Each structure stands twice: as C-alpha cells, then as structure tokens.
Amino acid sequence: MNAADWINRSVSRFAGDKKQASKEPEALAPPAQAATKKIATGASVDALPAVRSTRERLKATLRQKEEALSPRVLRRTLEELRAIVDPQVSEVEGGRRARGVAGWYAGASLNERRDMWLLMSEQFVADAQKVKLAQAQFAAAVGTPDEAVAEVRYRRATVSPRRRLLQRFSAFPEGFRFLVDLRADMLPYLKADKRLQALDVEMEYMFSTWFDVGFLDLRRISWDSPASLIEKLIKYEAVHDIKSWADVKNRLDSDRRCYGFFHPRMPDEPLIFVEVALIDEMAAGITPLLDESAAPADLAKATNAIFYSISNTQAGLRGVSFGDSLIKRVVETLCAEFPRLKHFATLSPIPGFRQWLGKNAGAMLEALDDKERALLGRAVGFEPPTAQHFLTAADTASTLDEKSPVRRMLLHCAAHYLGKALEDGKPLDPVARFHLGNGARIERLNWMGDPSPKGLKQSCGLMVNYLYDLKRLDKHRALLSQGKIPVSGGIEGLYI
Template sequence: MNSEDEKKESGGRSQKRIEEALKAFQDVGAEDSPFDKLFPGLKSHYQSLEEPEKEGLFKGLIEQLEVKKAEIDPLAKALLACQQDDPRWASLLADFRNRVYSPRLNLFRKISRSPGGLRFLLDFRGDLLSIRRHSRLDLDPLDSDIVFLLEMLFQEGFIYLEEITLDSAYKQIELIKNRDLIHPMASIEEMGQRLGKDRRCFALYHRLLPYEPIVFIEVALTEGLVRDISQIMAGAGGRKARVDTAIFYSINNTQNGLAGLGLGKTLIGRVVDYVRNENEKIKNFATLSPIPGFWRRYLRPLLEEGDENFSLKSTDVISFFSKKGKGKIMERAGEEEREPLHFNRALLSILSDESWAREEELKNILRSPLIKIAYHYLANEKNRRDKPLNPVAGFHLGNGATISERNINFLANPSSRGLKESCGIMANYIYSSNWLSQARRSLRWFDRVEMRGLFGRKA
C-alpha cells in the first residue's frame, strides 16, 4: 500500500470515528432516550477523538443538531403577518420561541444533570475554545449554547466563596498549591507561607464540584503599591500597622471551559467587598501581574522582523532608545551599522542571554525602552476580536481595571521564568474605588454568591 492509499484509509477511519461520535450525541439527545445507558458510550467516543476529529464533530453538531427551516417557516410567516395588538400575537410568539429552542441546548442540559456531566461539559468547552482559536469554521453557535447553560449553572445559588486558611483541609490547600500556574510552588510549605494575616487566599466553588476550586485568588495586604514580586514571595509576616492596599498577585482559573463567564470578575469583586469590610483602612486594590507572551510571542518576533500581526513594527523598536543607548547596544553586540535591522539583531542577541539582567549598564539602557514597549503591548496591541492581545490585560481591562505606563515595573520578576516570560517586567492593574459598585451593577447575581468558611480576623 502506497502513502496515498494509507492517507485515504486513515482519513476514512477518522471520518468513521467522527460519525460514530456524532450519532452518540444524537442518540443521547433524542427524546425519551435511556440516558444512563447511552452517556458512558458518548464519553468514550468523544474521548477517543483526536483534535482534528473533534473539530469535525463540532461542525457536525452545528449542522445536524439544529432547528430545520421547514419546521419554523409556516409559524414565522404567521408571526410576520400578525399585528402586535392581535390577540394571537403572544401565543404565536411563545410557540415560535419553543420551536427555535436549540436541540443542542436540550442535549447539553441532559448531560449536565448526570453524575460527571458537568465535568464533561467543561472539558468539552475547553476543547472547543482551544480549537476555535485556529479554526476556519464558525463554531460560535455551538459555544453559545454551552455558554447559555453554563451561565445558569454558575450563577446564583450554585457558586460560593470560601477562604483558604491554615485551618482549611489539607486537600484544599494542596489543590490550590498544585493549581497555581502563575507562581508555582515546589512544596506545601510554600503554600503555607502564602496564608496568614497579611497573605490571603480565596476560592470560588460550585456545588456540583465541591472539592475543586473553579477559580482562586491570592492576596497580599501591604502598605502602598507593591512593584516587585520578591516583596510578596518573602512570605506572610506580622500585619503592618499601616496596611492600606490589597494586591492580587495570583489569579488562576482551573477550568478552561469557564473562560469568559465573568467568574474571575465575581471573585475579585467579592474579595474586594470582604477585605474592605474586614479592614476599613484598606482603600486601594491593584494587581501585580505577569505579562505572559511579551518576550516569546511579541518582542522577540518583532526583533526577528515578524511584525505582520502587530501595530508596532520592527523598524519602530529602535525609536524607543536614546542615541547613547543605541550606540551601547550596538557596541555590546559587536554590530557596526546602525540601521534598524542591525539594531534589532543586536538587541535580540542581548535579550536572549539572561545575564543582561545582572549588568547595571545594560539595565539602565533597557529600563525606559522596555517599559514603553511593554505598555504599548498591553494597551494598544489587539487580537482579531479587537481585544487586548495579552490575555491577562484582556482579563483585567475587560473587568474595568486600568493600566498606565507608570505602573509597568521593570525587572519586577528577575527569575529565569520571569525573564523568559516578559524580560522580568510585571504590571499593576488598578481597580478604582468605585469599581465595586460598577461590578455590582454589571453582575446582577453578584450579591447572592454565598460566603463560607470566612474566619473573622481583627483588623
């Protein structure tokens, strides 16, 4: 068998797996189907699919599990012909709503009610979001149905806030320790250092997933704005007499399938509310946030002339440097010509070697240009959906926080991880004093999030 025949055979097997998985979804969604018997098979079919096959399944679910035009045509015509003051208007409209109700939504609702069903839907949407980023297909109709259901399941009455303290169950503390991807910990003792009077941790839980946090936040209570992560990682100490600021330094969403549902905003809002009520001296709320992708997916590509997806162009980088700074960069890299191409090559050579962060002369030359470039990245670079290109910026700015150039912090995280991630730069996003009232207005169920396990503390 030649390679072409092997390709065809492989493609045929792949298409068969997609069709079998699609039929499993259709069977589960059918009215009066024996759900308990069929659901395990559905999960098995889905989990056996490779990523391209899942994309094919998503396409099939959109095309085949949908309201048929012929089913609503007569009713739509009757509705359009009816005047709004006609006594039949309300009943026709109600009938129309029932007819256009998505069969996919019915399917997902059935799945959500079964043991393990919610976990399956979260993983399913996580896959969908991952594939949608690079797919040429319009997968939004499928995502809209899942989001509609998840928004109901993760709003009032289903989620609650809990503080993680040194008195919390070991399993809770261990889960938080293992899920912190912002500032990973090597031992449970490190997690213990992040819990105390001036180091706090809060998590949102769902009633159907009581042992696994949905999203959690780590908070440092400080005097003034903290601009260097080492000041926080030093561990909890005795409470300072003049604490006036809460710094959110690690926010982790443990469920990719919940992206975009506003749970992070809810968590921040409830924590702001609690901390402010606990200690009236705390008036300021801000983050100390990483800038993931700044080096590997932005500045390095710019220096390598890969600027087609950015508003800042490769030839612009040199303009951020003073005449003296340009000369020093060229000299240190052994370049003689001072054209943008040669300058970028010289800067790339320097920043690719982490030793620059230990040299005072280079740090002084790079400080202002890197701060300005990082600010441009956070404030001005957009993705195809016109959202901030940086995901952390998108989250906080989307929540209503603000960013300014003066809150871009040079070498705030000079660890090897920090240098590889963002040349060591971190950012303070500021949540204003009136932000909480705005959050309450935008999240109608905000005040109904139950608060559990919050231990009273003396301010």
C-alpha cells in the same frame, strides 16, 4: 504521613500531570490535524482520506479506516442519545439514561468520544422548515399586535434539541462535572473540525446560565481547609507554580488570603481562585511575595491588598467570566475584615510582551528621536541600532543597570504595548484585557518584577500593577469602550 510529606507528594504528582498535559494535544491529534501534518511534510492532498459527515456514516455499512465507531455502533449511540430526550420519558428517567451514556463515555477512547461529540453537534439541530416558517411569520407580524407572539414562536423554533439533551445530562448528580469535562476534552479540536462548533457554542451558552455568579459561593481557602481542596490549589495554580509544602503554607499564611468561587453542584471544585497579599505598600516584585522564609507582614499596618495570582481551574468553562465578580466580592470581604485597607492592586505578568516586541521593535525604534536613537546605538554597539541588535540586548535585561538606554527603551516599549496596542478595540495583552475590562487602570511598570526564567522569557522580567480604584471603575470602563486605555501619569510619561 505528616503535612510536609503529603504536600511534597502532591506537588510532585501534579507537576507531573502538568508536563503530561502539555504533550496531549499532539499525541491525541484528531484526523483533521493529522491531515494537516501530512500536508506540511509534502504529502499529496489527493492522498488524504475524505472526512464523512455523521449523516453519511449513519447510512453506511462499513467503517472507513480513520473512523472510530462503525456505522452500526454509531447508529446505536445516536439511538441512546435520542432516548435521553424522548418527550415521553420523565426528567428523572432522562437523567438516568444520560448517566448511562456518561458511563460509556468514561470508558471510551478519545476518538470514540469525538464521534459522540459529532453526533451531538450534527444530529440535534433545530428543524429548518419550522425555523423558516416561524421566521416568515415573525417578519410578517412586525409592527402588528401579533409581533410579540410571533417573536416568541420564532425564538422557540430556533432552540435545538441539543439544548434539551444537555439539560438532561445536567439532571444526574455528577452531570455538571461530566459536561464541563466533556467540553474541556473537545476544545483542542474545535479549530481542526468546525463541525463541533455548534455543540461548543450551545455548551458555552448553557454554562453561562448555569454558572452565573449569582449561583456561586465565595469561600476562603486556608491551611485548615480539607487536604483535597489544597490539592486543587496546587494542581490549578497557573501563574506562579507551587514548588513545595513551604510554598503552599506561605501563600496561606496569616498575612495572605486565598478565595475561590464554588458552584453548589461542584462543591469541592473551585472554579476560579485568587491569591492576595496584605502589605503596607504596592508590591513591585513577585520574589518577596513568594519568599517562604520571610516573616508574615504586620496586618495592623497593611494598607494594600495585592492580587498576585488569579487562576481559572476549569478549561471546559472557557468563555464564562468569573473574574470581575470574584475581585468585587473579595474586595468587599477584605474591606469588612480589614477597614484600614486603602489600595487594591494587582502584581501581574505581561505574558505577550516579548513576542509582541519581536514583531514591533523596528517600529518602536523609528519612533525614537535622534538623540535617543544614538544613545541606544552606542549601548548595543551598532549605530543606527537595528531591531535585531536591540532584541539581542533585551535578552540580557537582568544585567542592565538603572541608567541603561536599553532598559529605558524596554520600559518605553512595555508602556506602549500595554497602553496603546489594541486589537478590535481591546487591549492586546490578555491579562491587561481582563483587568482593564474590570475597570482597573495601568498604574506602574516594575523592572525585574519577575526575574525567573519564565518572567525573562515572556516579558524581559517586567511586571505591572493594575490599580482598582473603587470610585473610578465605571469611568475607566467608559474610557476603554471608547478605545482609550486608562493609565497613570507615570505610564503616560513612558510613551515615546
């Protein structure tokens, strides 16, 4: 099988995986979500079964209809989990026992796995009496020479056996992979079942330590990388889907770079990867970058490094941030290889813009002066223009010419959304929140930067450049901490 056939087969297979994944949350709805659906269809709340805690189920003799494991099997599973953290066994033996439980988990149904999550969350908690006593002793010791010792004892008392359990699971070779996948399995059910939150928070804390960027390796992914690694690139690309073998080869060509962070315990699995184009200007649209027939750019003339796709690959590592360090390390690596590079910027989607516009178009129209409102009204065929008339016109963005009042209004709105819209003091748009949090600034809006159906649907085709000015990253972070989003003069000029 040649490279073209192999990549085409892989693309087809992973495209199928993505479609199937989009169906899983509903198909595998836990009991609490099923109850919500019954309420929505008019069923009586009294008719819904009560959800028993694991404490109640462990004391019972019979399994209720919605429960996966019987009380007897639940008790046996708890015994096996407790045996893992038995203080009388060694780390090696604890890891061996954990591996055995992981083997059971691999063959369990989703609802059986959910019962194990509940056991880990509800049955491995800190001793409440010891915590209460240590807290009282610490409070009494504040301001005395014993304060430091009392604080240490209090901190130790609050550490749950759950943490020790997770450490034992991490002891066997595939343990990291197992725990990351377990949390990925669990994440869709957190909102519906708050009992799982204790386990989730514990895992996020442990992962933030185990996957600290100091332990990660930066590696380049190229066309010469192992086939299995290129498969991962196809599978996990989250911004611009890879469509063919030519598409993959284009993204790994001589004028491109792709880098990923890898953990020593998961050496063949990128945790996050970034795709970079090396060109002689700031990119204004994604189509030329994804053009498989285009000749490679002349690296001798490249002055701009454009980050056009950043993809996290592990859902189970949600809340663990790699992006800031990844971009810094990539910039350092690129500067060493290409000293002529002067500008580092992104070409980014604006995923939340069209949804936000649907809710805020009326307020944006009210901010217009009489002249701008009249021009817009004539363009949409209704004066004064209403939010609905403007939104209908916005859905034809790809047909608007440069002088269109609707196009101008969309740029006004996008600038406001990116540079003014805040939630809890942070940028509303998730991509903006990521890059601005890393010290970038909003540099330029690009009309029809992404004319694909996806781009039109989520942002009326607009894309944005975030500029990483290496000398001003700290200044931009300081501005953001004050609730001020750093923007270029061009973006400021678009504010209404």
